[in-house]
Structure formats: C-alpha cells, structure tokens
Amino acid sequence: MTESVRLKIKQIKTIGFEEIKESKWFRKGQEGKFFLKLSIEEYKTTWQDEDEDEPHERGIHQILIDLVYKEGEKKGQVDVLYEPLVASNPIGKEFIIQDLNWDKVLLEESWWIGEKNDVLIIPRDSYHNLIFNQGDEPLLETNSIKKKWDFPKEEEVNNANKEKYNEIVKNYREKMDNDPVLKQYTFYYENLTSNSSYYEINDEHKLNDYFNSEVEEIAKQKPITPATLKDDDDDDLVSRRKEELKKYIKQYGEIIIAKRKVIKKLNQHFYKWRAEGGLTDREHNNEVNECEKLWKEDPNELRFNELINNFEKDEKFVNIKKNFEDESAQEKDVGIRADIKISEIISELSLLIIKEDEIPRYDEDVRETKRKKKNDFKKLKERKEKIFNLKKNIIDKYSQIKEQKERCWHCNKEYYYTLTNIWNKRNFCSVECVNLGKAKLKEAKIESIKNIKKALRENFLTNSNDFKLDPAYQSWEEKIEKCNDTTSLSFFELNLLTDIREKIAVLETNLLKTSLENNEKLRGTKSFNSSIENSINSSIKQIFLKDPQGLKETFLKVIKNKMAESRVTEEDLANKEIKAFKEIKTSKKNISESRLKNIKELLIKSIDNMRINRLMSNLKTETNSSLKYDDKKKKEALRKKLQLLLERDDTILIKEQGVKIRNLLDKVENDLSRENDSSSLFRNLPWGKISLATLIIGGIITIAIVATRKRRELVISLDDSDSQNLKN
Numbered sequence: 001m002t003e004s005v006r007l008k009i010k011q012i013k014t015i016g017f018e019e020i021k022e023s024k025w026f027r028k029g030q031e032g033k034f035f036l037k038l039s040i041e042e043y044k045t046t047w048q049d050e051d052e053d054e055p056h057e058r059g060i061h062q063i064l065i066d067l068v069y070k071e072g073e074k075k076g077q078v079d080v081l082y083e084p085l086v087a088s089n090p091i092g093k094e095f096i097i098q099d100l101n102w103d104k105v106l107l108e109e110s111w112w113i114g115e116k117n118d119v120l121i122i123p124r125d126s127y128h129n130l131i132f133n134q135g136d137e138p139l140l141e142t143n144s145i146k147k148k149w150d151f152p153k154e155e156e157v158n159n160a161n162k163e164k165y166n167e168i169v170k171n172y173r174e175k176m177d178n179d180p181v182l183k184q185y186t187f188y189y190e191n192l193t194s195n196s197s198y199y200e201i202n203d204e205h206k207l208n209d210y211f212n213s214e215v216e217e218i219a220k221q222k223p224i225t226p227a228t229l230k231d232d233d234d235d236d237l238v239s240r241r242k243e244e245l246k247k248y249i250k251q252y253g254e255i256i257i258a259k260r261k262v263i264k265k266l267n268q269h270f271y272k273w274r275a276e277g278g279l280t281d282r283e284h285n286n287e288v289n290e291c292e293k294l295w296k297e298d299p300n301e302l303r304f305n306e307l308i309n310n311f312e313k314d315e316k317f318v319n320i321k322k323n324f325e326d327e328s329a330q331e332k333d334v335g336i337r338a339d340i341k342i343s344e345i346i347s348e349l350s351l352l353i354i355k356e357d358e359i360p361r362y363d364e365d366v367r368e369t370k371r372k373k374k375n376d377f378k379k380l381k382e383r384k385e386k387i388f389n390l391k392k393n394i395i396d397k398y399s400q401i402k403e404q405k406e407r408c409w410h411c412n413k414e415y416y417y418t419l420t421n422i423w424n425k426r427n428f429c430s431v432e433c434v435n436l437g438k439a440k441l442k443e444a445k446i447e448s449i450k451n452i453k454k455a456l457r458e459n460f461l462t463n464s465n466d467f468k469l470d471p472a473y474q475s476w477e478e479k480i481e482k483c484n485d486t487t488s489l490s491f492f493e494l495n496l497l498t499d500i501r502e503k504i505a506v507l508e509t510n511l512l513k514t515s516l517e518n519n520e521k522l523r524g525t526k527s528f529n530s531s532i533e534n535s536i537n538s539s540i541k542q543i544f545l546k547d548p549q550g551l552k553e554t555f556l557k558v559i560k561n562k563m564a565e566s567r568v569t570e571e572d573l574a575n576k577e578i579k580a581f582k583e584i585k586t587s588k589k590n591i592s593e594s595r596l597k598n599i600k601e602l603l604i605k606s607i608d609n610m611r612i613n614r615l616m617s618n619l620k621t622e623t624n625s626s627l628k629y630d631d632k633k634k635k636e637a638l639r640k641k642l643q644l645l646l647e648r649d650d651t652i653l654i655k656e657q658g659v660k661i662r663n664l665l666d667k668v669e670n671d672l673s674r675e676n677d678s679s680s681l682f683r684n685l686p687w688g689k690i691s692l693a694t695l696i697i698g699g700i701i702t703i704a705i706v707a708t709r710k711r712r713e714l715v716i717s718l719d720d721s722d723s724q725n726l727k728n
C-alpha cells in the first residue's frame with residue numbers, strides 16, 4: 001500500500017541535535033543513520049498484533065523519519081527536507097510524506113530519551129519525498145518576506161546619544177535574528193547546496209548549482225552585527241561606530257534586496273515546476289494510467305473513424321474521402337499526421353510507468369531513468385495533443401464541407417451533420433438532445449403502458465376467457481421495455497390498442513349475436529314484446545355495422561333453429577323461400593341489411609305458416625276421425641291435446657288459429673258430453689281453464705244434441721311430431 005500522509009508537526013526532538021548540527025556529517029553528508037523524531041499533533045492508525053483477533057486503533061504521537069539510507073549503504077542521501085525540518089521553524093506546519101509505502105513502515109514500542117512511546121518508523125526508502133505546505137506549493141514563506149524594513153534614517157543615527165544608539169543596535173540584532181528573508185534564503189541555500197537534490201525540480205539542469213553560478217556575491221553575504229557602545233567609549237569611537245552602523249544598515253538593505261531576488265527567482269522556479277506539471281513518481285504513474293484510460297475513448301479518434309467509414313459507405317462522399325485521406329496523411333506539424341492512430345501512442349504509455357520498486361529509490365541511475373520517463377511522457381502528451389488537434393481540425397472541416405444538414409430527432413432543429421450524437425440510428429444536434437431523447441423514450445414507454453392498461457381496464461370483456469390478444473402482442477409489457485425508439489414504440493402501442501379494440505368488438509358482436517339469437521327465439525311467445533323487437537332491431541343494426549357476414553350467419557342460425565323446431569326441411573320450402581334460403585346460406589357477396597332482414601322475416605313467417613298449417617290440418621283430420629268412432633279414451637286424449645294447444649305459449653298459433661282450435665275442442669267436448677251424464681261432464685271439465693260463458697253455452701248445446709248423436713270411436717291420428725309439439 002502506498003499513499004501520501006499529511007502530518008502536522010507539534011514538536012521536534014532530535015537525538016543530539018546540537019552535536020549533529022555542529023558535526024561535519026551534517027554538511028557533508030556523512031555515512032550514517034539519523035533519526036528525526038517528530039511529535040505529531042494528530043495521527044491515528046489501526047494495529048493488529050499476531051495474538052490479537054481484531055485490529056485496534058492506536059493513536060500515534062510520534063514519528064521517526066529515517067532521513068538517510070542505512071549505514072554504509074549509500075553516501076550522501078540525506079533527505080533534502082531534513083534541513084528545513086530542523087533549520088527553519090516547522091512547528092505547527094503541515095508537511096506531506098509523499099508516496100508512502102506502508103509495507104515498509106514499522107510500528108514499534110520504543111524508548112526514546114527516557115520515554116516509552118508508540119512510534120512509527122518511516123525508513124527513507126519507504127517514501128518519495130517530504131513536502132511542506134500542502135505539497136503542491138514550493139517551500140515558501142512569502143507572507144513574511146514582505147515585512148517592511150524599519151531601520152532608522154541616517155539623521156537619526158547621527159543625532160543618537162549612546163543610549164539611543166544601543167537601542168538601535170538592539171533592534172538591528174533582533175531584526176537580524178528574526179528576518180524572514182534571511183531565514184527563507186538560508187532555507188533555500190541549505191536545501192539546494194546539500195548533497196541530495198530535489199530532482200523533480202531540476203529536470204533540465206541542477207538547481208543545486210544555482211548558488212555557485214548565478215547568485216550575486218552580495219546575496220551570499222550575511223548582514224554584519226554592529227557593536228554596542230559602552231559608557232566609557234570616547235567620542236571618536238562613538239562616531240566611528242555610528243559610521244559603521246550607517247554602513248551596516250545600508251549593507252543590510254542591499255543584502256536583503258539581493259536575497260529577495262534569489263528567493264523570488266527560486267519561488268518562480270518552484271511554481272513553474274508545479275505549473276508545468278512537475279510530478280512525483282506516484283503522480284506520474286497515476287497520470288500515465290489515467291491517460292491510457294482517457295485516450296482509449298478519445299472522441300476525436302472515434303469521430304475521425306466514423307467520418308471515414310461514412311465516406312466509404314456513402315457514394316455521395318467518394319470524392320471527399322480522397323481529399324480527407326490525403327489531408328489526414330500530410331505532416332502538418334513536424335512528424336505529426338492526423339491519421340496516426342491513438343492506439344499506437346497508447347502502447348508507448350506502458351513503457352513510461354515507473355516500477356513500484358523504483359519509486360522510493362534515489363540512486364543516480366534510477367533517478368536518470370525516472371527523469372527520462374517523465375520527460376518522454378511530457379513529450380508523448382504533447383504529441384497526442386497535436387494529433388488530437390489535427391484530427392479535430394480535419395473533422396470540423398469535412399463535417400462542414402458536406403453541408404449536410406440534419407434535423408435533430410429530439411428538438412427538430414436543423415444542424416450540420418457531425419456524425420456524432422447518433423443514438424438508435426437517430427441524429428441529434430447535441431448530447432443533451434440525445435439524453436432528452438432517451439428520457440423522452442422512457443416517458444413514452446410509461447405513457448404507453450398506462451394507455452394500454454387503461455384500454456384493458458375500460459371494458460369488462462377483457463376479463464373474459466374468450467379475450468385473447470394476438471400472439472404478437474402477448475407479453476406486451478416486455479416488448480415495450482425492449483423498444484428503443486419512440487416511433488416503433490408508438491407503432492406498437494397503436495397496433496396493440498387496435499388489437500384490443502378489435503378483440504373487444506368481436507366479443508361485443510358475439511354478445512349481440514347471442515342476444516339476437518335468443519330474442520328471436522322469444523318471437524311468437526307471450527314474453528315477446530315491443531322492447532324485445534326494438535332490441536332485435538338495434539342488435540341487427542349494430543352487428544351489421546361491425547360484421548355484416550356475422551349478421552348473415554346469425555340469421556341463418558335463427559332460421560335453421562326455426563326450421564328444426566318446426567320440423568321443416570329445405571325441401572318443404574316453396575320456390576321463393578328456397579331462393580331466399582340459398583341466398584343467405586351460400587352467397588359470398590355482402591347482402592344489405594334490409595335484404596337480410598327481409599329474407600329472415602320471409603322465411604320465419606313461411607316456416608311458421610307451414611308449421612301451423614300442418615298442425616291444423618292434422619288436428620282437423622284427427623278430430624274428424626275421432627268423432628266418427630266411439631272411443632271415449634281417444635276423444636278425451638284429443639280434448640286434452642287441444643286444451644294444451646290453447647294453453648301453449650304460441651301467440652302466432654293462437655292468434656291465427658285459436659278460434660279454429662277452440663271450435664275443434666268444442667266439437668270434441670260436445671261429442672263427449674253426449675256420452676256422459678251432466679255430473680260426470682262437469683266433473684271432467686277443466687274448470688279453471690274454461691270460462692263460465694263457454695260452459696253455459698257448451699252445456700246447453702251439449703244437452704240439446706246429446707240424444708241425437710250416436711256413439712263414435714275417437715281415433716288419435718296426430719303424428720309423433722304433433723304430440724311432441726303438444727308437450728312443449
């Protein structure tokens with residue numbers, strides 16, 4: 001695990017700091033191991049010992065940073081920031097340990113100057129760098145540099161008495177001790193003249209040499225500390241001291257100005273280094289990886305390829321394609337062509353990665369390769385940028401040349417065809433419109449599903465078992481989800497809604513047909529009335545409107561029902577009726593509603609007539625034959641039959657033949673009454689069914705003719721069909 005750790009320094013203790021400061025080791029980079037003990041304001045880590053089940057949190061208050069390579073390993077590897085840590089005043093400041101490799105960090109219980117502490121030991125080869133002030137700024141104390149210079153003027157020194165003079169000297173010395181410019185200069189000087197170097201910065205040349213080659217002599221000087229005056233100093237010495245002081249003050253100012261120039265220049269250098277993308281090893285690797293990811297999806301590359309593919313496919317652009325290719329192959333910049341594939345550059349990236357085990361290493365060879373990789377990466381990025389721009393220019397140019405205007409599928413605006421922003425084979429003017437288009441589709445899907453559910457809910461017939469959608473529309477919700485543009489979606493929705501409506505209409509028509517059929521069955525019964533007639537007529541109209549063939553079929557069914565019920569066959573029909581029957585039965589042509597109705601009425605009427613006529617003729621025959629013979633049992637059966645006929649729910653029969661049937665009944669009854677005594681006659685009469693008037697008249701007639709009549713046998717001559725009818 002590697003990362004940067006930000007720490008805030010609370011206190012610094014070093015082992016024998018004073019001795020080290022004085023030693024030659026400090027300046028010359030002696031071999032050896034040196035620990036800097038930093039007391040850290042806040043720092044926490046978790047720690048798990050081998051015999052523990054779970055890690056526990058452990059506050060660390062001190063960190064040891066191993067600032068040099070281990071004893072004897074390498075000479076002169078003092079970390080550049082050792083000096084700022086001890087030389088300037090870093091208490092309360094933040095610093096960052098860059099690219100820390102935690103695997104190499106040790107947590108130890110340590111006795112340190114008589115105290116027992118939990119201590120993190122961070123070896124030099126476990127991190128890349130130590131950086132103050134957020135890490136992305138150079139080591140600056142810019143605010144304090146601007147403190148104003150407030151030494152007295154010449155006049156003031158001239159007029160000063162001894163006491164005043166000594167006060168000025170005291171202020172001078174204090175100023176010197178605390179002067180931020182002097183401190184900052186020392187800070188830089190000590191950093192850059194140490195044997196190690198800030199190698200990321202001195203990329204092109206060694207910044208370390210700056211102090212030897214460029215810095216003015218005066219900037220290297222230190223202000224001279226003036227002497228104080230004693231009470232017994234004579235006037236000569238006093239005026240000499242005053243002259244010195246004036247000279248020193250003047251020199252101080254000159255030195256400060258010169259040092260400021262150095263500081264300013266170095267600040268600029270550090271800023272520039274960062275601004276130019278000066279990177280630590282870790283930052284470098286991260287950026288290389290990031291570039292690999294980004295470049296793979298380079299939009300100009302994609303557009304470029306799309307454009308040339310488009311030219312290839314479309315005949316319109318054959319000529320343009322040649323120009324496009326020629327221009328892309330031209331080396332517009334030194335060595336750069338627009339048609340260079342970004343993938344070729346990406347393959348170079350992997351060579352520029354600094355290996356993990358090289359990151360914390362500082363030997364000269366490793367440093368050289370790192371420097372080279374960082375430089376190459378910079379150049380590669382520049383190259384990529386140039387190719388990118390070339391591609392972009394060419395794309396823009398050729399997109400314009402075509403002058404092909406497209407209409408945005410979403411906002412309907414006209415725009416130059418750019419080969420981008422295509423989704424679902426639709427063209428959009430912008431990415432926003434693509435997204436809006438997608439959102440629109442999503443909304444449209446929700447709306448479609450809503451509409452369809454509504455259509456299904458609205459009609460009760462959709463719940464019936466007979467309601468079945470076309471296979472194309474079954475699992476319709478799933479199919480809608482799969483739709484990827486609104487046109488096909490609305491097409492699907494429309495067709496599905498039509499299917500639902502058609503299926504409902506069919507079921508509705510079927511209901512009407514059944515109702516028509518049932519109502520027709522009531523025709524000729526007592527329950528048939530004008531409202532049923534109206535319902536029949538309205539059904540006919542509606543069925544004909546939706547399904548003229550269906551109406552024909554329903555009428556055919558009604559007629560066939562009637563025929564079966566009336567025991568009438570096709571052969572029984574007269575010519576006119578046969579023709580009508582054949583027309584409704586076999587004609588493939590559409591028959592008008594009124595013609596269908598006429599046919600139905602004609603046939604029903606004639607079937608009824610046929611049935612009634614046949615019945616009447618049978619009854620007459622039977623009655624006549626019955627009266628001829630003296631068979632009381634048969635006569636009574638006939639009487640019963642006639643009575644039942646009169647009771648039948650057959651309004652057509654009763655209306656047309658009621659009187660005749662009654663007459664027949666009267667005849668049979670008269671005949672029977674002659675044979676019976678009055679009591680038996682009365683006993684056998686169906687009291688409930690015969691009116692009093694009929695009885696009285698019947699009785700009188702019976703009495704009048706009873707004596708003159710001979711006994712006759714009654715013969716039942718009704719055939720089976722009529723007996724059947726009677727029972728119904």
Ligand SMILES: [Zn+2]
Binds near residue numbers: 409410411429430433
């Ligand atoms: Zn648009």
